[in-house]
Amino acid sequence: MQCQSNTELEALVEEAKQQTQHGKIADYIPALALADEDKLSVALYYPDGRCYSAGDIDENFTLQSISKVLSLALALMDHGEEYVFDRVGQEPTGDPFNSIAKLETNKPSKPLNPMINAGALAITHMIKGDSVEDRLQRLLAFIRKLSGNKSITYNHMIAQSELETGHLNRSLCYFMKQHGVINEPVEELMDLYTKQCAIEMNCLDLARIGCVLAMDGADPVSGEQIIPWDIARICKTFMVTCGMYNASGEFAIKVGIPAKSGVAGGIMGSIPKKCGIAICGPSLDDKGNSIAGLKLLEMMSKNYSLSMF
Ligand code: GLN
Structure with a gap:
C-alpha cells in the first residue's frame, strides 16, 4: 500500500x-x-x-555521512569499480563510524568500506578536479542534478566548525597517507570532506x-x-x-x-x-x-x- x-x-x-x-x-x-x-x-x-x-x-x-553515498557514486563514475575497490574495501566493520582500529589490523592497509569515515575520506580523495574548489563544484553540480534543486550549497559555518575540530578524521587521513591510500595534502582533503559533509x-x-x-x-x-x-x-x-x-x-x-x-x-x-x-x-x-x-x-x-x- x-x-x-x-x-x-x-x-x-x-x-x-x-x-x-x-x-x-x-x-x-x-x-x-x-x-x-x-x-x-x-x-x-x-x-x-x-x-x-x-x-x-x-x-x-x-x-x-549521507553525503558518503553520493561521493561514492561520483568516484565510481570518475574511476570505475576496479580502481575504487582496489583502494577501499566492501565489508561492514561492526565498529563505530569514526573508528581507527581496523585501519591498522586490516591487511593490506585500506579502509574496510566507503561508509565509515576512513573509507569516505579515501573516496573523497578520488573525486576528480583541478583544485578543491573544482572538485567541490563537481560534487555540488551532481547533487543539484539528483535533487532537482539548483540552489543547493554547503553550510559554511558547519564546514568550518568541523574543519577546526575534526582531529580524529585528520588522524585517519595521516594514517592512510602513511600507507599510500591517499597522497594529497591532508588539509586539502579535510577542506573538501568537511564541505561535502556540510552540504545542506x-x-x-x-x-x-x-x-x-x-x-x-x-x-x-x-x-x-x-x-x-x-x-x-x-x-x-x-x-x-x-x-x-x-x-x-x-x-x-x-x-x-x-x-x-x-x-x-x-x-x-x-x-x-x-x-x-x-x-x-x-x-x-x-x-x-x-x-x-x-x-x-x-x-x-x-x-x-x-x-x-
Ligand atoms: N562529518 C561527520 C564526521 O566525519 C560525518 C559523520 C557522520 O555523519 N556519521 O564525523
Whole structure:
C-alpha cells in the first residue's frame, strides 16, 4: 500500500516524535549542537512525481555521512569499480563510524568500506578536479542534478566548525597517507570532506535523491540516467550492509530498506523501484542514528510494506 496523504504522515511523525527525548544531539562538531532536538520531518517521493511530507519540512540540515553515498557514486563514475575497490574495501566493520582500529589490523592497509569515515575520506580523495574548489563544484553540480534543486550549497559555518575540530578524521587521513591510500595534502582533503559533509538541503530534496537511486539512477521526471544503474546498485547495497553504521543488521531486520544516516539527524531511504524517503530528526541514539527517525521508519515500513526481505 502507498501513502495517500500528508495527514497520514503527520500522524506517524507525531507518534515518533515522542522518541526525541530519549536521544541526544551530536555535539562533537560544535556547530551541530545548535540544532533543535525536538524537530522531526519526513518526505516520501514516488517515481511518478507524487510527494508527501510532514513535520518541520522547510528546515535545512547538513548531509554529513549521507553525503558518503553520493561521493561514492561520483568516484565510481570518475574511476570505475576496479580502481575504487582496489583502494577501499566492501565489508561492514561492526565498529563505530569514526573508528581507527581496523585501519591498522586490516591487511593490506585500506579502509574496510566507503561508509565509515576512513573509507569516505579515501573516496573523497578520488573525486576528480583541478583544485578543491573544482572538485567541490563537481560534487555540488551532481547533487543539484539528483535533487532537482539548483540552489543547493554547503553550510559554511558547519564546514568550518568541523574543519577546526575534526582531529580524529585528520588522524585517519595521516594514517592512510602513511600507507599510500591517499597522497594529497591532508588539509586539502579535510577542506573538501568537511564541505561535502556540510552540504545542506531539506527532506523534499533528499527524498528525490533517494528516489533516483531507487529507480536505478534514472531521474524520475525526465528519465535521464544520472547515475549508471550498476553504480546505483552498488550504492544501495552499501546502504543495506553499512548505511546505518554498526546498527545496520538490526535496521535490516526492523525496517529492511537501503538507508544512510548522518550525525545531523538525516536519513535517506531508497526502496528499489518503489520510492525515496528522507527524514530529519537531530536527536540521535548511541550509535549516531536519528532516534525518532528510526521509529518513524519502522512504522512506515510496516504501514507501507517497505521491507525488501
Ligand atoms: N562529518 C561527520 C564526521 O566525519 C560525518 C559523520 C557522520 O555523519 N556519521 O564525523
